[in-house]
Amino acid sequence: MLHSPDTFKLSITEKAAEKVKAAIEKQGKSDAALRVYVAGGGCSGFQYGLAFDKQNGDDHVIEAHGVKVLVDDQSAQYVDGSEIDYVESVMGEGFMVNNPNATETCGCGHSFKPK
Template identity: 55%
Template sequence: MPDTALPATAQEGARVLAVSDSAAKRVAFLIEHEGDPALMLRLTVSGGGCSGFQYGFSFDAAANEDDHVFEKNGVKVVTDDASLDLLAGSTLDYVEDLMGAAFQIKNPNATASCGCGNSFAA
């Protein structure tokens, strides 16, 4: 089955974050629940977690000067320049299975990750 995740609008060579249809649909649902259509999903990478770096998710109504905005199906995902260094080439996905539902990052830059998938080593 072909990958339905496509690079978003702010393309800079390999510094692209793809957003799957499933992730875009879930973000749209969450934004609708929040009641503010101006919201964007902010994806960050910070030091910590059991593998060295950890992913962070939040909503933001504005992009900062050093942010990169990626769009899929009308949904915007924003990440800062430093986080994009570690996320370049990654895909943001939303997965539902018998164990639960969660956003997942398929990160080609990760050399190791923890069992929960929330932290990684680069």
């Protein structure tokens, strides 16, 4: 593994976890978990992705507030120490990744430039 599972940290707020649980229930995927991943693209070079998925053998797994969060090893290096939140504002609502590894973030909050 590129990133040690013993030191990997990721958190999810209670509000974000409630939104994830509601979406999983709505889709009827009781065995699904939230996958957080990083892909190339976006305004700043990398972008976050969220999807419902099943656990793979090499995933980093975090469980909090009744939600299982999965991160593949490649993405772990970019999101280590991050917090997944759900934000509601006059600009809209959605999931937000608060990432201490980002040197720049796009105004939309979905794209970042890593350290």
